[in-house]
Amino acid sequence: MTTTTLAVLVPLLPFLGAAAGLLLGRTAPGFVRPLAVLPPLASLVLAALVAVRQGGGPAVDAHTELTPTGSVPVELALHIDGFAALVAILVAFVASCVQIYSTGYLRDDPRYPSYAALVSLFTSAMLLVVYSGDLIVLLVGWEVMGICSYFLVGHYWETPEARAASLKAFLVTKLGDVPFLIGLFALATDAGSFRVTRVLGTVASGGLHHPTVVALLLLAGVAGKSAQFPLHTWLPDAMAGPTPVSALIHAATMVAAGVYFVARLLPVFEASGAAMLVLAVMAAVTMTGSGLAALAQDDIKRVLAYSTVGQLGYMTGALAVGDRGAAVFHLLSHGAFKALLFLAAGVVIHAAGTNSLAALSRMRGLRDRVPDAYWTMTVALLALAAIPPFSGFFSKESVLGAAEHAAGGHTAHVPGAAGLLVLVAGLVTAVLTAAYATRLWLLAFHGRGAEAPDHGRQPLTMTVVLWVLAIPSLAFGGLAYRTLPGWFDGRTLTPTALTSVLGTGLAVVGGLLTYGVWQRTTRNLVSTPLGAVAAHPGADAGRVEAEAIATHTPAYGDIARAPDPADPGRVLLGPLHRHAAAGFHLDAVYSALFVRPVRAGASLVRFLDREVVDTYVGAAAALPRLLGAAVRRAQTGNVQTYVSALLAGTVVLAVAVVLVATGA
Amino acid sequence: MHLVYPAVLSALLFCTGLYGVLARRNAILVLMSVELMLNAVNLNLVAFDVWLSRAARDTLHSGQALTLFTIAIAAAEIGIGLAIVLAVYRNRGTSDIDKLRDTAERPDGAEPGPAAAEKTEATA
Numbered sequence: 048m049t050t051t052t053l054a055v056l057v058p059l060l061p062f063l064g065a066a067a068g069l070l071l072g073r074t075a076p077g078f079v080r081p082l083a084v085l086p087p088l089a090s091l092v093l094a095a096l097v098a099v100r101q102g103g104g105p106a107v108d109a110h111t112e113l114t115p116t117g118s119v120p121v122e123l124a125l126h127i128d129g130f131a132a133l134v135a136i137l138v139a140f141v142a143s144c145v146q147i148y149s150t151g152y153l154r155d156d157p158r159y160p161s162y163a164a165l166v167s168l169f170t171s172a173m174l175l176v177v178y179s180g181d182l183i184v185l186l187v188g189w190e191v192m193g194i195c196s197y198f199l200v201g202h203y204w205e206t207p208e209a210r211a212a213s214l215k216a217f218l219v220t221k222l223g224d225v226p227f228l229i230g231l232f233a234l235a236t237d238a239g240s241f242r243v244t245r246v247l248g249t250v251a252s253g254g255l256h257h258p259t260v261v262a263l264l265l266l267a268g269v270a271g272k273s274a275q276f277p278l279h280t281w282l283p284d285a286m287a288g289p290t291p292v293s294a295l296i297h298a299a300t301m302v303a304a305g306v307y308f309v310a311r312l313l314p315v316f317e318a319s320g321a322a323m324l325v326l327a328v329m330a331a332v333t334m335t336g337s338g339l340a341a342l343a344q345d346d347i348k349r350v351l352a353y354s355t356v357g358q359l360g361y362m363t364g365a366l367a368v369g370d371r372g373a374a375v376f377h378l379l380s381h382g383a384f385k386a387l388l389f390l391a392a393g394v395v396i397h398a399a400g401t402n403s404l405a406a407l408s409r410m411r412g413l414r415d416r417v418p419d420a421y422w423t424m425t426v427a428l429l430a431l432a433a434i435p436p437f438s439g440f441f442s443k444e445s446v447l448g449a450a451e452h453a454a455g456g457h458t459a460h461v462p463g464a465a466g467l468l469v470l471v472a473g474l475v476t477a478v479l480t481a482a483y484a485t486r487l488w489l490l491a492f493h494g495r496g497a498e499a500p501d502h503g504r505q506p507l508t509m510t511v512v513l514w515v516l517a518i519p520s521l522a523f524g525g526l527a528y529r530t531l532p533g534w535f536d537g538r539t540l541t542p543t544a545l546t547s548v549l550g551t552g553l554a555v556v557g558g559l560l561t562y563g564v565w566q567r568t569t570r571n572l573v574s575t576p577l578g579a580v581a582a583h584p585g586a587d588a589g590r591v592e593a594e595a596i597a598t599h600t601p602a603y604g605d606i607a608r609a610p611d612p613a614d615p616g617r618v619l620l621g622p623l624h625r626h627a628a629a630g631f632h633l634d635a636v637y638s639a640l641f642v643r644p645v646r647a648g649a650s651l652v653r654f655l656d657r658e659v660v661d662t663y664v665g666a667a668a669a670l671p672r673l674l675g676a677a678v679r680r681a682q683t684g685n686v687q688t689y690v691s692a693l694l695a696g697t698v699v700l701a702v703a704v705v706l707v708a709t710g711a
Numbered sequence: 712m713h714l715v716y717p718a719v720l721s722a723l724l725f726c727t728g729l730y731g732v733l734a735r736r737n738a739i740l741v742l743m744s745v746e747l748m749l750n751a752v753n754l755n756l757v758a759f760d761v762w763l764s765r766a767a768r769d770t771l772h773s774g775q776a777l778t779l780f781t782i783a784i785a786a787a788e789i790g791i792g793l794a795i796v797l798a799v800y801r802n803r804g805t806s807d808i809d810k811l812r813d814t815a816e817r818p819d820g821a822e823p824g825p826a827a828a829e830k831t832e833a834t835a
Contacts, residue, residue, distance in 0.1 A: 679816040682814070682815055682816030683815055684811075684813065685808070686811070691733055694729070694733070
C-alpha cells in the first residue's frame with residue numbers, strides 16, 4: 048500500500064469503529080469492546096508505518112477535489128510532514144491506552160457502548176485534524192471534536208455539574224470557533240485555496256493582506272480549543288467527565304489541536320509581530336495564572352486540569368517565540384505524562400472513593416493499596432515538574448531555550464519582548480509547577496489518619512496501561528531530543544546550560560518549599576477531620592468517580608476548594624488562595640459580561656411575549672368566547688326546542704319574503 | 712272540486728302534525744305527527760297535480776309520481792324511526808323525548824359521564 052492509502056486509513060479506522068459501535072452497541076454487546084480497542088490500535092500501527100515511511104523527509108502531499116464550489120475549492124488533502132506523522136502516533140497511542148483503560152474503568156456502565164464509540168469518533172476527528180492538508184477538512188475534524196467533547200464531558204449527565212460542564216465546554220469553544228471560521232475564510236480568500244501548502248506559499252511570498260487581523264481571528268479559535276486565557280475556563284469544569292475522557296482531551300486530542308494548528312500555520316502568525324506578542328502575553332498569563340490556580344484546587348483532577356492549561360501555556364509560549372519544534376516536542380512528551388497522570392488519578396479516585404485532596408490527606412497507606420498508581424504517578428509528576436532525566440525536562444528546557452534565544456533578539460520575526468515575557472513566565476511557572484506537583488504527591492499518597500479503605504485489586508487493564516505510559520514519560524525526552532530536529536524544522540532542541548540550571552533549580556526550590564510547608568501544616572490534620580467517601584465503594588470506577596464529583600460540593604461547600612487548614616497550598620498562596628481556588632473569578636467576570644446580559648435580554652423577551660403579545664391574543668380570544676357562552680345556553684338538548692326555533696325562523700323568513708315580494 | 716278544500720284540509724293536517732311534533736312527549740306520537748305532516752304534503756301534491764293537469768294541460772303527473780316516492784320513503788323512515796325508538800326504550804326504559812337530553816351543552820370541561828347524565832335525567 049502507498050503511504051497515502053495508509054494515511055487515509057489512520058483516521059478512517061476509528062471512524063468506522065465508532066459507526067459500527069453506535070450501530071451494534073445494543074444488538075451485539077459482545078462486539079463493543081473489540082470494536083472500541085482494535086481500531087485505535089490498528090491506527091497506531093498504521094500511523095507508525097506512515098511515520099517510518101515519511102521519515103522526517105519532505106512532506107507527503109496528496110489531494111483530490113471534493114466538489115467544485117465555484118470559488119475557493121474545498122479539497123480532500125493530506126499534508127504529512129514530520130509534525131503530523133509524530134503527533135498522529137501520539138494521538139493513536141494515547142487513544143489506544145484510553146480505550147483499554149476504559150474497558151476496566153467503565154466496566155459496568157450501561158452507556159459504555161456509546162461512550163466507546165464517541166471516544167473512537169473523537170480520536171478519528173483528531174487524526175483528521177492532524178493529517179488534513181485542507182483547512183476546511185481540518186475544520187470538520189475540529190468541530191466534530193467539539194461535539195464529541197460535549198457528549199463525553201456530559202457522560203454522567205445525571206449530575207448537574209456534568210450537564211453544566213458539557214454545555215460550558217461547548218459554548219466556550221464555540222465562542223472561539225466563530226472568529227476562527229472567519230479567519231479561515233479571510234486566509235483562503237487571500238491565498239485562493241484552503242490547502243495548507245498554498246496558504247503557506249502565499250504567506251511566504253507576502254500575499255497576505257491583513258496578517259494581524261487574520262492571525263488574531265485564528266488565535267481566538269486556538270485559545271478556545273487549547274484552553275488558553277481567557278477562554279480556558281471550560282477545561283477545569285470539564286473534569287466532571289469520566290477520567291479517561293479527561294486523559295484523552297488533555298493529552299492527545301482537543302487541547303492539542305489548537306497548538307498543533309498554530310504550529311502548522313506558524314508562518315501566518317509570524318507575518319504579524321503584534322500577533323506574536325499577543326500570543327506571548329496569552330501564554331504568559333495562562334502559565335502563571337494556571338500555576339497559581341492549580342496550587343489551590345482541592346479536586347485532584349482539577350489540579351491536573353490547571354496543570355494542563357499551564358503546560359499548554361508553555362507550548363503556546365514556544366510558538367510565540369517562533370520555535371514550533373519545541374512546542375510540538377513539549378506536546379508529545381506532555382501527552383504521554385499527562386495521560387498517565389489522569390489515568391493514575393482515576394485509579395486513586397477509585398481506590399480511595401474520593402476526589403478531594405483534603406480527604407486523601409487524611410488516609411494512611413493509600414500508596415500500598417495502589418502501588419502501580421503510586422509509582423507511575425511519581426514518574427509522571429517528576430516529568431511534569433521537569434526534573435532531569437524525565438521527559439518533561441527536555442521538552443520544557445527546549446521551550447525555555449527557545450525563549451532565551453528569542454529574548455536576545457536572535458530569532459527572526461519574533462519581538463524580543465515576547466521572548467523575554469515567555470522566558471520569565473516560564474521560569475515562574477517552573478516554580479509553581481514543581482510546587483503543585485509536590486503538593487499533589489504529598490497530599491494524595493502521604494496522608495495521615497485512618498487506614499485507607501481496601502476495595503481489592505484494581506482491574507489489570509487499568510494498571511497495565513499506567514506502566515505502558517510510564518515508559519515514554521520516563522525516557523521519551525532523553526532519547527528523542529537529538530533525533531527530533533530532523534523531523535521538525537531542524538532547529539536544535541538540546542537543553543542549554545543556563546536555562547537548564549535555572550529551570551531545574553527553581554523547580555527544586557518550589558518542591559522543597561512545598562515539602563517544608565507541608566511538614567508544618569500537616570500537624571493540623573488531626574484537629575480538623577474532613578472527608579466524604581463514595582457511597583458505593585465496590586462499584587466500578589466510573590460510578591465511584593461520578594459519586595465523588597457529585598458529593599464534593601455538598602461536603603465541602605465548593606467544587607474547587609475545601610476548608611482545609613492542613614493544605615500547604617493555603618500557606619504558600621496566603622491571601623491569594625481564595626481567589627486562585629475560584630480561578631481568579633474569571634467565571635464571575637464572564638457571568639457579569641455575558642450570562643447576565645443574556646439572561647436580562649431573555650427575561651425582557653419573555654415579558655414582551657407573555658405580557659404584551661399575549662394580551663392581544665388573549666383579548667382576541669375573549670370576545671368569541673363570550674359570544675360562544677351566550678349561544679351555548681340555547682343548547683338544551685331538547686329536540687322539540689330546536690324544532691320550535693327552526694319553525695320560528697322559517698316563519699320569520701317566510702313573512703319577510705312575502706313582505707318583500709309584495710313590496711310592503 | 713275546488714282547490715281550496717284539499718288545500719285547507721292539508722293545512723289543517725300539517726298544523727296538527729306540527730303541534731304533535733312540538734308538543735307531544737312520547738317519541739312514537741312524535742313520529743306519528745311527522746307522518747301526518749308528510750301526508751298533508753302528499754295531499755297537496757295530488758290536489759295540485761289534478762289542478763295543474765286541468766288548468767295547464769300538464770300530462771306528466773309529476774305530483775302523483777312524487778307522492779308515490781314520498782309514501783315509499785315515509786315507510787322506510789317510519790321503519791327506521793320506530794326501530795330507533797324501540798332501541799332507545801330498551802336501553803333507557805323510556806321513550807320520553809324530554810328525557811333524551813344527552814347532547815345538551817354543559818359548563819366548560821364537564822364530561823358527560825354517567826353521573827352527569829343521571830343528573831340531567833333527574834332534573835329533566
